Amino acid sequence: MPDRSIDRRSFLQMVGLGGTALGVGLTAPHVIAETARGVIVESESEYGPLPVEKLTDGTFPYECDPEVLRAMKESANVFSRNVYDPVRRASLETQEDMSHVHLVENKGKTPNQTRLDWAFMSAAWKWAGSREAYLWEGGGGMMGGGSSALMNMGHWDPADIDMTWEEASLAVRHASLFYGASLVGVAELNRLWLYADHHSPSAEDRARAIPVLDEGDRFEKTDDAWYIPSSMNRVIALAFEEDYYGIANSPGRLASAATGDGYSRMALTASTIAAFLRALGYRALPAGNGVGLSIPMAVDAGLGQVGRMGLLMTPKYGPRVRIAKVITDMPLVPTAPIDFGVTEFCEVCMLCADDCPSGTVTKGPRTWEGPSRSNNPGTLKWFAEPEKCYDFNGFSCSNCKRVCPFNKPNNSWLHRMIRQGIEGRIKTADRAMVGLDQASGYGQQLEAREFWSMDGEKSITAREKM
Ligand code: SF4
Ligand code: SF4
Incomplete structure (x- = not known):
């Protein structure tokens, strides 16, 4: 028999823990230079073509006012208000009615609104609201019995197999990519990013919200409160790429299909990662938009920064991502936050x-508070007015993402500009370059008919050249 055994170092190198990677793995970043706050690195697998500054000195790429910043109430966000706020409900119902009337009256023939487009969109959202998603307990499937046995074995210790916690944390990040995330990072959980209350749209009393509490070691949800203990002090932030051509159809049903597909994958992947952590003996709370604010958690975990449109901007996909998270007590090693010049x-x-057709995105400077009841003051940023976005049929619009230069694959001028900015050779973006890019056709709406007749490589290449 040939000897097929391999030593540990060779194995780690094979799976990417030793600096190289296979398939969906993470490659070790290439360090370009040191800075006062950390290091400038490149890593195609994590950051795409853009160099980023990793902030290893404990700072974050945003400013907070500790006197003002408080945990936001979920009941104050626009999703919740759409359920119980009579003004919001009236607005949303009118909009939904209008969409469906439009579909029926035109027998699904209107360009970008055909029955083909609607069916495609509707199916893409299938798993987004699955009842099996985002459960607070439960193991894996198929091997259910084995899963219970694993969960009852106490905490897994990586030292048992001669692994450090750093290597174990990288293994969890690899697993997250394997299960379907496009990007993954880990942060120490800032409890200010957890919601202060939980609002259930299905509750009989639609305006009723219950508090989220930290009480000893309690980890459970009851009818009167949610309990999340402070021992659950890590968050795994997950980003899911939305289809480039779907978003390019905005405002249209294919853009909503790209969004729905992102939400569906969020639910499957976050819940699967949670089952994995539980099988290792740790607590895990998977969440999509619920439980807390995904964007600052993702920023803390090094997935990106917040841009003018108020969304997470990642170096690899720009704003064209959806975010989920898993909160856990597994002592994972955090990944560094990054700055790649988004603010400037x-x-x-x-x-x-x-x-933006609705005026949701501000043209003004960053501020400490926003104009909407659904904004949370205390962070210096560009505040958006989410009500306006919804009122412009927000489920099919992603114009802001479509036109953003960071969304464009293989954007060479942006790459050069970011590199020069991050290395301190220029201070800001070049407005002329941004305009030139638009004039060349980038950011225009892709008609649904064009999407459906795309000729593989030919069309993709043509559009990417825009
Ligand atoms: S989705 Fe559309 S309406 Fe909403 S902020 Fe973006 S561009 Fe504006
Ligand atoms: S479109 Fe321009 S201003 Fe808006 S988020 Fe993207 S880079 Fe920033």
């Missing part, structure tokens, strides 16, 4: 504000 770029760019 957005100060000049303004494209999302120019192309």
Whole structure:
């Protein structure tokens, strides 16, 4: 028999823990330079073509006012208000009615609104609201019995197999990519990003919200409160790429299909990662938009920064992502936050504000508070007005993402500009370059008919050249 055994170092190298990676793995970043706050690195697998500054000195790429910043109430966000706030409900119902009337009256023939487009969109959302998703307990499938046995074995200790916690944390990040995430990072959980209350749209009393409490070691949800203990002090932040051509159809049903597909994958992947952590003996709370604010958690975990449109901007996909998270007591090693010049770029760019049909995205400077009841004051940023977005049929619009230069694959001028900015050679984005890109055709709406007749490589290449 040939000897097929391999030593540990060779194995770690094979699975990417030793600096190289296979398939969906993470490659070790290439360090370009040191800075006062950390290091400038490149890593195609994590950051795509853009260099980023990893903030290893404990700072974050945003400013907070501790006197003002408080945990936001879920009942104050626009999703919840759409359920119980009579003004919001009236607005949303009118909009839904209008969409469906439009579909029926035109027998599904209107361009970008055909029955084919609607069916495609509807199916993409299938798993987004699955009752099996985001459960607070439960193991894996198929091997259910084995899963219970695993969960009853106490905490897994990586030292048992001669692994450090750093290597174990990388293994969990690899598993997250394997289960379907496009990007993954880990942060120490800032409890200010957890919601202060929980609002259930299905509750009989639609305005009723219950508090989220930290009481000893209690981890459970009851009818009167949710209990999340402070021992659950890590968050695994997950980003899911939305289809480039679907978003390019915005405002249209294919853009909503790209969004729905992101939500469906969020539910499957976050719940699967939670089952994995439980099988290792740890607590895990998977969540999509619920439980807490996904964007600051993702920023803390090094997935990106917040841009003018108020969304997470990642170096690899720009704003074209959806976010989920898993909160756990597994002592994972955090990944560093990053800065790749988004704030400076957005100060000049303004494209999302120019192309927002509802006036949701501000053209003004960053502020400490926003104009809406659904904004949470205490962070210096561009506040959006989410009500306006919804009122412009927000489920099919992603114009802001479509036009953003960070959304564009293989954007060579942006790559050069970010590199020069991050290395301190220029201070801001070049507005002329942004305009030139638009003039060349990038960011225009892709008609649904064009999407359906795309000729594989030919069409994709043509559009990417825009
Ligand atoms: S989705 Fe559309 S309406 Fe909403 S902020 Fe973006 S561009 Fe504006
Ligand atoms: S479109 Fe321009 S201003 Fe808006 S988020 Fe993207 S880079 Fe920033």
